[in-house]
Amino acid sequence: MTTTLAIAACAVPFVAGDYYTSFATEIAITVLMLSSYRIVVLTGEWSFAHVVLQGAGAYTAAIMVKDHGASFPISLVAGSIVAAAIAAVLSMPLLKMRGFYFLMGTFAAAEAIRLLWRKFTYFGGTRGFSGISAPYFDFGGVQIDFGRSANYYFLTLAVVAACLVLLWRLERSRLGKVWKTIEQQDVLAQSVGIDTRRYRRIAFVIAAAFAGIAGVLLAYAFGSVTPNRFSLNFALYLMIWAIVGGTRTFFGVIVGGIVLMAFDESLRFAEQLRPGVYGVILILVMLFWPQGLERLIGWTGLYGRGVSKAAPVSSEGGA
């Protein structure tokens, strides 16, 4: 499955035109967003701030490139660090909350940050930044222009793949096991001496670091950053994709993300109806398959080694 996916991913620019290559770049970025969002979900919380943390990465990249002429690797690291730092500050008050309160707290913090981007001209105001030049590498004679969509696609793919490997290792580590314990048995975890709040904070910050990377990739891919790209609607869609695709297994969320992005693209002819279609799907999934698509198709059995029973959305999250 992994090999098939990797081969298919590498073949995209050779069989598809520029449009679909750019679209595949977007899919790769979304997969990274979903996989990192999954870490927060693993600890049993739904956050509205993840997309704005991605925005923090994107804005950092834009400012680094426009004002300081930074190169791609530097803005990539900077974007990730800034997003993680903002998350670390936000996590202090926010992770005292749970369930609905956490949802509203993350929304308030994220929306306030986004409105500040709109307000101050340092961040480009309502129009944001445009004209972010594509990365250009010159390895002693070998020059690669990432302005070409196929080249940038491979760069994105490489970065995303590296991040996914890191995330995979993280989940298999002791840290990942603690997160799963917290999601399933919060009180029990506390009673055996696990500082659950601290581990949930770690998850929030690490997820933000990867969201920041996704933001930098997005800024270069579009060549522009606007505050509206990180609005509540996008946070909502990220949440919907995570729920519909399922978040229980590492691969479930990747495959779910690809399937849903393709589905999203196929709805392009009915742009106006798209939110309503998502609404119907969301309701059907919640009523009939509360564990998402992965459960429906049976991926859990294939890839759910060592994963447990409780579905994140049906666990006790309310106030």
Place this chain on the structure above:
Amino acid sequence: MQFLVETVLNSAMASASTALVVVGLALIFGVMRIENFAHGELYMVGAYATWLFGTSFGAGYWVGFAAAILVTAVLGAAIEILLLRRLRNNPMGALIVTIGVLLILQTGAAWFFGINSNLLVDAPVSGVLSLGGFNMPWHRIVVIAAAVLILTALTVILRTTKFGWALRAVAQDKDAANLQGISIGRISMSAMALSAALAGAAGSLMAPIVRISPFMGQPVIITAFIVIILGGIGSMEGAIVAAVIYSTFFTFVSVYFDTTIANVAGLCLMLAVLIVKPSGLMGKAQKV
């Protein structure tokens, strides 16, 4: 001076309409422990229903107002019976389902009425009241009076009728109420209809003043959640007090500075309450 009087009047009107919206939200949380994200869309449906029945069919504003209440109440009851009832033991699932309802209602309104529609609803009492040299548009006074009337009626219903007692009993302790022979399903359905009707009434009252669009519910629900958290989740008295405080604050900040700053200040206010006093102004202590 005229400007100040106008701003005060606008604050009072915003308070009135916000109070109607949040009381419905607090009611539904009290009875069902569900945060209804589609509540703002019920407000939107109220505004559209007023236009459709009152203006488009030419039946006059008050018929439109009654139709708005009826339509939203039926819609609310339907949401409870068809969706929320099945998710009674899964509050996070119910919350997500209401997001689905939000998207469907928004898309439905955009589909039937268009995104950039320019629908006008005539105010029932047109003209301006001149009092001691100050001019006050009549409809703003109508909104305030209607909201006070509706909220008073609601209080009377909740405190004196058997239905009101049953509803408050369910809000206090679901299991105990059930043991007393109160049907949780029926009370939940009625509470949802009542809550939706309150949102619909607010939308209908505001229809002559605001621009009617499929997305008009979004700022309303954001305001409503801020107010609910300020007032203490589930407390109706707290919700009304917080609605007045927040709406006045918001109107004055947006008039004297600008709307973005008012929004940021509002969100920070909500965060501060969540951090410092999560039970809000009048809520019971809650585990956050």
